[in-house]
Amino acid sequence: MNLNVKGAYSFTIPITTMFLNTKLKIKGHNIITRVGEAFFLYRCIDNDLCSPINYIVIGNGTLPPKRTDRKLSNERLRKKCSSTVEIDNKRIILSCNVTVDEISDATEIGVISLNSKNEDLLISHDVYNKIDQTVFSGISGEINIEYIYQFTTSFQKNAWSIIDETNNIFYSYEENTVIRVFENNSGYRSVSSLEELKNHDGAFYQDLTDKILYIKPIGDLNNSDIIVQV
Structure with missing residues (x-):
């Protein structure tokens, strides 16, 4: 039996104008770093080596993400995230809210845990196109960021x-x-x-x-x- 994990994220943007009351959802997929792979493995056997996932981090770097990344190219925001486990769907859901000012110039996203020395462990990382500024003109509240780790199993x-x-x-x-x-x-x-x-x-x-x-x-x-x- 094989076990795989994939990461995906989405921005849910509430938009209200004179003629419109809706939510815009922008989605993306990230890479799991080598540190992230080690994180998922070691958390199964050692609760002291590193803490649970702590933060969703946002930056404005544009370098393509690599599996060897240990930090964002240019982190500018760190948000404590809530977490939920869906056993039936085999996934972990992380969530946090941000304001327009916090997210308007962002182009990269990641997830951070902390090791026993309180050092950052970058679990996953992606770079995306900056959200069009016209989208923010009708925003009616905070933007929700949802980060999902989807686990799959394969068997003969x-x-x-x-x-x-x-x-x-x-x-x-x-x-x-x-x-x-x-x-x-x-x-x-x-x-x-x-x-x-x-x-x-x-x-x-x-x-x-x-x-x-x-x-x-x-x-x-x-x-x-x-x-x-x-």
Whole structure:
């Protein structure tokens, strides 16, 4: 079984004008640094080595993020964040609010923990295009920043039963939401119905109500390694 973690963030901007009352959401994805990978691993075995995630940090640097980064290019704001764990969705959600003045010139974002010496550990990092200043003209409150660490697990699945010999379709019970399916390192395409699955070799469909995963293999299922990512 493999365990992966990905990071994503969003800015939710409340906008109110004479004709409009809405929220604009701007999204991005970041890299997990090498320090961040070590953080997630060591937190499992050593509670004293580093503290939990503490801050969402904002800067105005423009250098492309790298896995070796240990700090933002030019940090200008550090916000204490709240955190929530969603067990069913396998994710951690961090959140904080900022004002227009705090975020208007920002171009980079990251997440910080502190080690036992009170030194910064940069968990993840990204650089994004500066938000258009016209967006801020109608803002009606603080901007919410949400930072998500999404965990996924991959495992080999062997318990398949035939449901449609004519179309070579197999099924298996799977209670988790399936993200990807691989056969001998070749990725399957996701389709939206069992009927559509009949037309595509190397595809999968999951019935989320009945918790059944259906696949149409590329080759002989007996000679294939089917890896499911949830």
